[in-house]
Amino acid sequence: MVLEGLFAPRRDHKGMSTPSNAARLWLPLCVLAVSFWSWGVTDGNLVVWLCLTTFIVTPVLSVGWYLIGMVSNRYEPKYLIEKAEQAYLNRLARKNQQTH
Incomplete structure (x- = not known):
């Protein structure tokens, strides 16, 4: 249950995918x-520290996000908050009413 809460992809009020909590x-x-x-x-050299941090953190973030994405694919997406799910459902209902 904790893993699902951490790794499940999130959806916003428009139903678009956003990153998981992990x-x-x-x-x-x-x-x-x-x-x-x-x-x-x-x-403690500030300029070199900033450069080295940026240089190292960029690939580490990319690899981490790739691995998190692979784990996240195992879980059903969840909405960021309950109101976002309701907003998305209301949006779909309005869209369906306009087409009929």
């Missing part, structure tokens, strides 16, 4: 971890 959490966790590591490697 993908949303991956960004700050990854940036913090790489920043902490690179600070020690660069001996």
